[in-house]
Amino acid sequence: MASSRSGPNLSRIATSLGVSVATVSNALSGKGRVSGQLVERIREHAAELGYVPSQAGRALRTGRSGVLGLVLPDIANPLFPKIAQAIEFAASAAGYGVLIADSRGDVATQTEAINRLVERGVDGMVIIPRRATRISAVACPIAVIDTASTPGNTVAADHWQGGCEIANHLASLGHRRILIIGNNQESNVQNDRAGGIRSGMRAGMHSETLWIERLEQESGSGCPLGLAEKVRQGFTAFAALSDLQALRALTELQQAGVNIPADVSVTGFDDLIWSPVVTPSLTTVRMDMDAIAGIAVSALVDTIRASGIRQGMLVTAEIDRVAMQLIVRQSSGPAHPAPKTSEMENT
Amino acid sequence: MASSRSGPNLSRIATSLGVSVATVSNALSGKGRVSGQLVERIREHAAELGYVPSQAGRALRTGRSGVLGLVLPDIANPLFPKIAQAIEFAASAAGYGVLIADSRGDVATQTEAINRLVERGVDGMVIIPRRATRISAVACPIAVIDTASTPGNTVAADHWQGGCEIANHLASLGHRRILIIGNNQESNVQNDRAGGIRSGMRAGMHSETLWIERLEQESGSGCPLGLAEKVRQGFTAFAALSDLQALRALTELQQAGVNIPADVSVTGFDDLIWSPVVTPSLTTVRMDMDAIAGIAVSALVDTIRASGIRQGMLVTAEIDRVAMQLIVRQSSGPAHPAPKTSEMENT
DNA sequence: CTGAAAGCGCTTACAG
DNA sequence: CTGAAAGCGCTTACAG
Numbered sequence A, B: 001m002a003s004s005r006s007g008p009n010l011s012r013i014a015t016s017l018g019v020s021v022a023t024v025s026n027a028l029s030g031k032g033r034v035s036g037q038l039v040e041r042i043r044e045h046a047a048e049l050g051y052v053p054s055q056a057g058r059a060l061r062t063g064r065s066g067v068l069g070l071v072l073p074d075i076a077n078p079l080f081p082k083i084a085q086a087i088e089f090a091a092s093a094a095g096y097g098v099l100i101a102d103s104r105g106d107v108a109t110q111t112e113a114i115n116r117l118v119e120r121g122v123d124g125m126v127i128i129p130r131r132a133t134r135i136s137a138v139a140c141p142i143a144v145i146d147t148a149s150t151p152g153n154t155v156a157a158d159h160w161q162g163g164c165e166i167a168n169h170l171a172s173l174g175h176r177r178i179l180i181i182g183n184n185q186e187s188n189v190q191n192d193r194a195g196g197i198r199s200g201m202r203a204g205m206h207s208e209t210l211w212i213e214r215l216e217q218e219s220g221s222g223c224p225l226g227l228a229e230k231v232r233q234g235f236t237a238f239a240a241l242s243d244l245q246a247l248r249a250l251t252e253l254q255q256a257g258v259n260i261p262a263d264v265s266v267t268g269f270d271d272l273i274w275s276p277v278v279t280p281s282l283t284t285v286r287m288d289m290d291a292i293a294g295i296a297v298s299a300l301v302d303t304i305r306a307s308g309i310r311q312g313m314l315v316t317a318e319i320d321r322v323a324m325q326l327i328v329r330q331s332s333g334p335a336h337p338a339p340k341t342s343e344m345e346n347t
Numbered sequence C, D: 001c002t003g004a005a006a007g008c009g010c011t012t013a014c015a016g
Helices: A010-017 A021-029 A036-049 A055-062 A080-093 A108-119 A159-172 A188-200 A212-219 A227-232 A243-255 A289-306 B010-017 B021-029 B036-049 B055-062 B080-093 B108-119 B159-172 B188-200 B212-219 B227-232 B243-255 B289-306
Strands: A067-072 A097-102 A124-127 A142-144 A177-182 A206-211 A237-240 A265-267 A284-287 A324-327 B067-072 B097-102 B124-127 B142-144 B177-182 B206-211 B237-240 B265-267 B284-287 B324-327
Touching: A010 A021, A010 A036, A021 A036, A055 B055, A067 A080, A067 A108, A080 A097, A080 A289, A080 B080, A080 B097, A097 A108, A097 B080, A108 A124, A124 A289, A142 A289, A159 A188, A159 A237, A159 A265, A159 A284, A159 A324, A177 A188, A177 A243, A188 A206, A206 A212, A227 A243, A237 A243, A243 A265, A243 B243, B010 B021, B010 B036, B021 B036, B067 B080, B067 B108, B080 B097, B080 B289, B097 B108, B108 B124, B124 B289, B142 B289, B159 B188, B159 B237, B159 B265, B159 B284, B159 B324, B177 B188, B177 B243, B188 B206, B206 B212, B227 B243, B237 B243, B243 B265
Parallel strands: A067 A097, A067 A124, A124 A142, A177 A206, A177 A237, A237 A265, B067 B097, B067 B124, B124 B142, B177 B206, B177 B237, B237 B265
Antiparallel strands: A097 B097, A284 A324, B284 B324
16 A cells, blocks of 8 residues: 555646646756746746645655744743643744644653654754753754853853843832742752842842742642731732732732732733733833744754754854743832831841 | 655564564554564564564554644633643543644634644544634544533533632631632633632622723723722622733732731632732632543544544533532631721611 | 756565 | 565656
8 A cells, every 4th residue: 555645646636637747846946956937837836736845745755844842841831822822823824734743841850851752853852951950962953041140051041130120120120128928949940030139139139039949848739928028017018920920929919919010010921921910011021032933943953954963952043032021011110118017127 | 765764663572583574563552363472573683673663654554643732722822731731641542642732812713723623633633612613614623622501522620619618618708708719711711710619609790890801901911900999889808800900809808908818818710820829829620631632532542442433522521511620728717897887888 | 058967765566 | 573675755866
């Protein structure tokens, strides 16, 4: 039994037109020298027949599949829709398809996911590594999107600078005591963001950092963060390292009767889908995923086009960190010395 | 220039072992009759050499790419991570890769996205159609995931029954006046959910429905929903048709000083990532995406394996609607006749 | 400007 | 049990 393609192939077009397959191929790809008239006739006929070129044939011959892999070790990440959309868009514009692979949060399976993609013959891949995972040698060019501070990185949002934006914003509103709320202390991204916030603070400002995962290990998953107590201690700004944590903070504070932004300000990171929709809408910092995806994909594509040999190599880009942009919404406002702020002095 | 594969191929293994490629192929696939000893030697050697079979060669020969397409016309949808993860998992377990395609919300480009996948030679595809889009004939088997009430459907969550679950839950808590909050009236999914809620209400219960998109067309995007006013009118339960709208309702009510669940209950749909994390955590209804994806993918794979001819046909499954499961969390509680509920009588 | 031919890596009847 | 051979659809030097 042979292949079971339904549509016509080059050979069918060729015989039906009384020319050679080579000529048809050349006419369709615009490569070889074919007379204008013939080109037109061939293209017309191909369109009539509904010719769809076989990727398999082309891939086998050229050694290129025209497909890029996207490895997302944490597909449950709420940023995922934006990432996937941006990568798919950039890849599609460059003529590539996108094959996804997920390691379901398991660090061990990341390698397996990568191998599956290699077996499927991807020409290259975009990897967003889980936490501090280092990517070992892979049989194709790879672009890594992570924090700029991670070594072996192709492109990243400038999370540190994003943190600075938040700190500046809060400082200019008059906030002096900031509670940074992160999820996981091992995350490079979250660490950079927190570092940026701290480094962007002005003289006389004070910050503490609350890591939710650590707290939950002691107090159980979904436990309260005790933010009302922090308000009593004089914190007037809650700077979460992701919009998910910001949302958690926002609702916990609201439930405790704290008014946002009259009493305290809340900020997030990433401009996730709910940020503009909650009340009050969330001040946050956005990364330009389209720019990042565009840089990663074009670096990858350049390498693929240039190299005859498919090697395992980390691709680099000219611009390797993309600025984040502050989006001021209603959840942040001027700091008013709270009524109960008497304790502020003695800490 | 020939193909630029880096690794060894069947021929290399064959000559290096002094056997034929056919035998190597048979040994590796376990198909033809090869002596146990030889099989072992071949496998060992292949592993040593790090042999990775060429999908392109196999695809060209068999006419099967081993890849499934996933068409998501609205990749920004917050359900997307769950869908993509579930499909990828099911496909991967069945030995298939997943190629994603997005039409960026544009109805017109849906067809284009589908065509791109066909050109890449997918063996079949899973389509989650945008709104009420009908899928026209496609050159490969397709599985459609939508509402059960949509004609031409492979499998779906039973959104109607999910609505009933919500209505039952609220009824048993003593709620009588329910505000249903949806986004778009054109959505089949949202209509089914709303219909389920209405049909699940008991005698003496009353509901109204608020469509956000329509409201925003008049009052501008991001406008308040006026829920505090609804509370004054005696509504004690707010049943959103998605967790995103539930979140919007929850924060708007909290901001207005309404206590949840003491004063009113809020419920959602889909168990999105933030549902367990907000305060109070959100009562919602979950669909078993793994089950749905499993059914869609296996129906697809069965058809692909069975049919020699790659035709455009809608695949059907034995189970075509999967029950949704109520998850009771803290945002819903017993209805107390509110202090200002005097108006309840006269409406 | 056009065509004949080779070959990418694989699988599958078929012959031995 | 093992091998020789054909052929999937395409592209690309090369010859004419």
